[in-house]
Amino acid sequence: MxxxxxxxxxxxxxxxxxxxxxxNFRRAMDGLMSKRAVQxxxxxxxxxxxxLGASVRLRALSKLPELLEKLxxxxxxxxxxVHWASTTDExxxxxxxxxxxxxxxxxxxGKSMVSEEMHLNAFLEKHGIESLESDLGxxxxxxxxxxxxxxxxxxxxxxxxxxxxxxxxxxxEAEYTEDVAQLTDLARRVLRKKFATADVGISGVNMAVAExxxxxxxxxxxxxxxxxxxxxxxxAVMGLEKVVEKLEDVPPVISLLTRSATAQPxxxxxxxxxxxxxxxEKDGPNEIHLVILDxxxxxxxxxxELRNTLRCIRCGACMNxxxxxxxxGGHAYQAPYPGPIGSILMPQVEGLEKRGELPxxxxxxxxxxxxxxxxxxxxxxxxRLRSEAVHPGDAxxxxxxxxxxxxxxxxxxxxxxxxxxxxxxxxxxLLAKLGNAAPASLPLLKEWTNVRAKPRFANxxxxxxxxxxxxxxx
Amino acid sequence: xSHDGTTNRPDIERPESVYFFGTCLVxxxxxxxxMAGMELLKAQGVxxxxxxxxxxxGQPAYNxxxxxEALKVARAQLDYFPGDWPIVVPSGSCAGMMSKHWPDLxxxxxxxxxxxxxxxxVWELTxxxxxxxxxxxxxxxxxxxxxxHASCHAQREMGVTDEPKxxxxxxxxxxxxxxxxxxxxxxxxxxxxxxxxxxxxxMVGDKVADIENxxxxxxxxxxxxCLMNISGALEGGKKPVRGVHIAQFLKERTHG
Numbered sequence: 001m002x003x004x005x006x007x008x009x010x011x012x013x014x015x016x017x018x019x020x021x022x023x024n025f026r027r028a029m030d031g032l033m034s035k036r037a038v039q040x041x042x043x044x045x046x047x048x049x050x051x052l053g054a055s056v057r058l059r060a061l062s063k064l065p066e067l068l069e070k071l072x073x074x075x076x077x078x079x080x081x082v083h084w085a086s087t088t089d090e091x092x093x094x095x096x097x098x099x100x101x102x103x104x105x106x107x108x109x110g111k112s113m114v115s116e117e118m119h120l121n122a123f124l125e126k127h128g129i130e131s132l133e134s135d136l137g138x139x140x141x142x143x144x145x146x147x148x149x150x151x152x153x154x155x156x157x158x159x160x161x162x163x164x165x166x167x168x169x170x171x172x173e174a175e176y177t178e179d180v181a182q183l184t185d186l187a188r189r190v191l192r193k194k195f196a197t198a199d200v201g202i203s204g205v206n207m208a209v210a211e212x213x214x215x216x217x218x219x220x221x222x223x224x225x226x227x228x229x230x231x232x233x234x235x236a237v238m239g240l241e242k243v244v245e246k247l248e249d250v251p252p253v254i255s256l257l258t259r260s261a262t263a264q265p266x267x268x269x270x271x272x273x274x275x276x277x278x279x280x281e282k283d284g285p286n287e288i289h290l291v292i293l294d295x296x297x298x299x300x301x302x303x304x305e306l307r308n309t310l311r312c313i314r315c316g317a318c319m320n321x322x323x324x325x326x327x328x329g330g331h332a333y334q335a336p337y338p339g340p341i342g343s344i345l346m347p348q349v350e351g352l353e354k355r356g357e358l359p360x361x362x363x364x365x366x367x368x369x370x371x372x373x374x375x376x377x378x379x380x381x382x383x384r385l386r387s388e389a390v391h392p393g394d395a396x397x398x399x400x401x402x403x404x405x406x407x408x409x410x411x412x413x414x415x416x417x418x419x420x421x422x423x424x425x426x427x428x429x430l431l432a433k434l435g436n437a438a439p440a441s442l443p444l445l446k447e448w449t450n451v452r453a454k455p456r457f458a459n460x461x462x463x464x465x466x467x468x469x470x471x472x473x474x
Numbered sequence: 475x476s477h478d479g480t481t482n483r484p485d486i487e488r489p490e491s492v493y494f495f496g497t498c499l500v501x502x503x504x505x506x507x508x509m510a511g512m513e514l515l516k517a518q519g520v521x522x523x524x525x526x527x528x529x530x531x532g533q534p535a536y537n538x539x540x541x542x543e544a545l546k547v548a549r550a551q552l553d554y555f556p557g558d559w560p561i562v563v564p565s566g567s568c569a570g571m572m573s574k575h576w577p578d579l580x581x582x583x584x585x586x587x588x589x590x591x592x593x594x595x596v597w598e599l600t601x602x603x604x605x606x607x608x609x610x611x612x613x614x615x616x617x618x619x620x621x622x623h624a625s626c627h628a629q630r631e632m633g634v635t636d637e638p639k640x641x642x643x644x645x646x647x648x649x650x651x652x653x654x655x656x657x658x659x660x661x662x663x664x665x666x667x668x669x670x671x672x673x674x675x676x677m678v679g680d681k682v683a684d685i686e687n688x689x690x691x692x693x694x695x696x697x698x699x700c701l702m703n704i705s706g707a708l709e710g711g712k713k714p715v716r717g718v719h720i721a722q723f724l725k726e727r728t729h730g
Binding site for chain 1: 494500505512523526528542547549630664675678702703707
């Protein structure tokens, strides 16, 4: 592993020690799982809408370059200014140049995972611009100077008590309360003032419709609408995979998204943004900019199997159902996208040398695949990335960077033994005889026996028993 | 028999003979489960063949990213199942590897067609007992309360969800109490348990707590990987619950 690699094992170990955190996640994810199950209780309906959702995403990806061109043309026609960024640095620079032109000092932000990917807040702060998160969960996380731990519920790792303490500590006018309504009200009061005075609003994009040049934004709190309507300039940032072909593609995807994410049949706000304020209109920004980010996505697009990663609609259901994520929480992944989707997306975006550990943060139980509303073969891609991590190749950046000579030798020896009946029978007979003498302190066995009894080799193998009992061989 | 629709595989005629693929974990750690599996099949009047040349489906290397090594081991198995008989496997995980992943593993290889043919004949043991042999068990054991752990690969790769429980429910004196989180992974995951021992321990800890909450005397499973993990944790934690493979449990209850 390279020096820049991120240590999931170490971070997850710390998370496992934190009983409060574990309890918070277990409760939250159990709740989300059971609520979602109610939304999709009708198996036939689930299969139908899921197939439709997957086909919408697949169709969009199958003609991605064409749709992006169409999106740019139609947005431009509508008066939305389109910018292309191949890296997060470029995207940040574009955002900054717009801000500097309008002399912006304060920005309000709706929730956007792409801006997390860009580390936009830190970047803006460095350039003297205050950037305030307006989604309640994001606001909490920002106050806490932490990363979101879930893509839908950024502050899911905290309970009310922890949030109450945080507010008391960080908000001047705050009085300590554990009353959720009062806490929400407090955040609202702080944010309202900012909405009114912000120079620029930033948002993400849930879907961009190529045929109409429309940006769709799904949210519950109204902060997204405030951020995109009140300030004179609106900047939307999106990953280039977020395009869909037609307006009629939007409803099935939104239905899958909201039900998978928070088990809501629909959210409180579905914003369809199609142009800046027109003459005679009473609200809306004077300028809208759309920044379309690549950041490795065109490389992912180029590989037919890996391309399926880009189907993702960012509902977070895979993390809610992941037994590993449920144990360690989002911060252990140290990535804007945690959980199963993050474990396949991050290594492709940032390279295996840095993120090669993430595809192993998985037991391959397939719970995520079972639940994914657009049928991403997450575990298959996980397996592919594990293989890329140990074999030199050019599909994913950093391929071969996790190749360890010792590990390769172990598997080579294993395959030689297991591919030869004679060697296999000799080795297993030996293990049956002597295997139990291995001390529990042996390196790998020690990890196992920390919480488990030592596995016991049977005296005689199944091969030997079958021979003795006269089970025919051919 | 009702299915959840994940794999409604076409019915096949009851065969005169079947192959038994023992799996490497059964071979070394749970041979009695393998023997019980074969005896259950024989008790239904089916001839069972256990090819002595077999070793492993290749899954450990495959899941670790070592596909060439997995292919080498998988390829070595092809020779030992030459007939058209079904191949019955007492493990959802290994059955899943053979029937779902071999076609990908052998893609573009000269023996791809042969591997696909072998893969198409693979059945998980309980799936075969229920769907093909349509077994009817008569319980001969004393009253006992048990619970069932569903292996991830059996349920999500092989689509085997109802079959094992249907078999257990045939036993008149057996009370089956379902786990609160039946579908949740036990944290074994092959090399995952070794690569991430602490997370794996936390996962099996939740599983053990779930098992204890049912008040069951035994946890029955169809996969030796899960079983080794769960019963190892039960034993390590000095819990008075026994982990047992479904083949062995069924055999004990019916003609043991």
